[in-house]
Amino acid sequence: MKFEFIPIDFDYFDFEGKNYIRLIGRTEKGEKICVIDNYEPNFWIILKKEYEKNVEKVCEKIKKTVSEKASRLSGVLRTEICNKKFLGKEVVAIQVFVTNHKDAHDIASKIGDMKEIEFRREYDIPILTKYIKEKKVEPLRWYTVDGNAISSNEFSKMSNTDLKICVYASKIEKSKKEGGFKPKILAYDIEVDDTEIGKGNILMVSLYGDNFRKCLTWKKCENSQDYVDCFENQAKMIEGFVKYVKEYDPDVLTGYFSDGFDLPYLKSIAKKNRLKLNLGIDDSEPIFSRGRISSGKIFGIVHIDLYRFIDAVFSQYLQSETLSLNEVAGELFGEKKENFDFEKLNSMKDSDWRDFFSYCLQDSRITYMLAEKIWPDIFEFTRIIKEPIFDVTRDRMSSHVENFIIHNLDRFNEIAEKRPVYDEIEQRKSLGKYEGAFVLQPIPGFYENLAVFDFTSMHASIIVSFNLSKSTLVDKKEKGSFQTPEFEFDGEKKFFYFSKEKGFTPKLLEEVVGLRKKYKKEYNENKNPLLKARSNAYKLLANASYGYLGFFGARYYSREAAASTLAFVRDFASRTIEKIRNEGYGIIFSDTDSIGFELKNKTKNQVLELLKKINSELPGIMELDLEDFYRRGLFVSKRTTKEGAKKKYALLDENNKLKIRGFETVRRDWCKLARDLQNEILKKILEDGDEKRAFELLKVAISKLKNRKINIRDLMIRTQLRREISQYLSEGPHVAAAKKMKEKEIPVSQGMLIEYFIGESKSKGKRIGDRVFLPNEKVNYDVDYYLNNQIIPAVENIFEVFGINIKNIIEGEEQRKLF
DNA sequence: GGAGTTCGCATACC
């Protein structure tokens, strides 16, 4: 049979000691089917130059290697001699085909001590990555599959699913069919009576899909909404959950933090009740992989924990201060969670249960909406990176960059570099930092008529323009090679040189930057979410490529190339600053790739002319852009000294839109009162240029505070608990608050945002931490603390720019009892 | 026991 097919999920299995790949996807008609493909596992051996002529002999020796592990006999099946490239250099290599991928590493180690061998490579790449890379069967693209349905032989047992068709492929070819498909998404959410996994009960499970909504429970059976499905007990409810998922038959099952909470909780309750959580289409249970956060994989259904993807990739587009479902959904499509007071859980009335069901369903509903909203980004990212959706939605940016490189190596005839082993990672981490970007110290003041220039994708464009990478670093100056500016590296003043011949990673990055430009333009002509997602994906990839160079876990790590990139960044920033200054503009600030300056007596046209001139002098693909013109800007001094504070400013553009950076207004660990007040004052000063009126705002706030008219909610301070309580050397207020929560048996966990306020206390200790109170504690707030440690520090430096010393005025007014 | 200083920590900028 022959048909069109789009792979959605990838998996593999062993049959008679050999590896097979299982693809789950849909046909053109929308049927969900399974395609099985064979795969010949292999790795590479690179010969030492002097032994290249002995390559045939080496092959013969290698063929005798066997591995016996886990009662599996595995060996070298055949070898192939190829001319390849490794790190840009021509090599003679042997591709060694083995029985089973799991033994590739072992076999590679066994032949490692042969004197003819220089390197062994690609035994450390996961099998699905190797399969996709070599057979070019990529996720979410259309293929024409030729093959036979398998039904009643031994082999079929290995691929047993409840799908109607399973096909053993004889041929898989790229299809002409374009475009994607709309996945069938099902969102789920659970509510429990104890948040520690498996400790309590799952009170309800909600499901939300296309034209589908359910809330499953065993707690309350009468007078509930029509979507509530009531079961005899918790075990029956879980069976019901599995049944509903199977009936709906989704491509994607999604939750929010479901890797870390919902799925493991369901599994643990199922286990307690001696049930199988057989969600897989072959009736298998979810498999949890180990890692920093365990990931729940379901066979045949892509389990996506939206939180993981947002945390690793998508959060860069967001303003949200936390990545809670509520805040993220609120920002992306204005939908909020419902309110439910969990303290009622012990005394629930009928109406409370109805509210609770509704709350739970709403969580699934907004998870579903979020999945639909983010799908274009997941889709495009998956197609560009070419890894299975499961991994694309969980990997961090460094892995994305690396996988993108790996899946494009064949175009350069390159063999992949190996992953660093533990010792190498430790060694790389032990090296100190290298010098970073340049930040210009501003002179505090109130400025008018400004312009800001910035370099577009500065690091990436430098890497491309100067051919910076691990494989292009050369020992000494060559004809046409690129030379870095002189800079200090590990305590030594030096230069680095990079070859003239383009390396494959700078070449790839050049493509990425080009594609980003192309799709950004296309998106501007045709605003559709897929084009936006594609353009964004290339942008993220370009921006992460510099960080990847300096990341200790990278296959293509090069501390020299990373440090060289920054040497160029500093050089271009300072030279551009000089050019602008020499034209008669007043430089105000600069940070890494941006430069802000006063127009003084110049016109906007002159600024644009200057921009054109600078651009004509920039090498390679480097580009300077006009970020914007600004009417006014405010720069303050540091709190400790009189010097100007870096990374802290407020700008007002020509549409009267405020751009605030670094100020307390944008810091989530300051109370709302101080943040809002500072924001209002900055607004007043920048919009009206009237600091006297702004001062009135401060006076009103102080008098409200002293008269205890401030809502306690506006005084809450939120700080993240970034480690386990016991791991802190210094006990800050948020740690004291976390300890207090633990005493009161309020769940506290690493990574949580701790909320507290500072109150009056009889046993006044020396530390602020001794006066910490939790949000529901009925204690008077500490007026002095909020005045001296929140309000005044937030606005003091702003007024100082205008020569107003607020402390003196406040003390004066206090004496005259004006407050 | 108070003043001055250093250090740990969280968060922001690019």
Add this chain to the structure above:
DNA sequence: ACAGGTATGCGAACTCC
């Protein structure tokens, strides 16, 4: 362990007399 370095500023903990 899961992109990099630069920077501010609080509060705790230390040092010193």
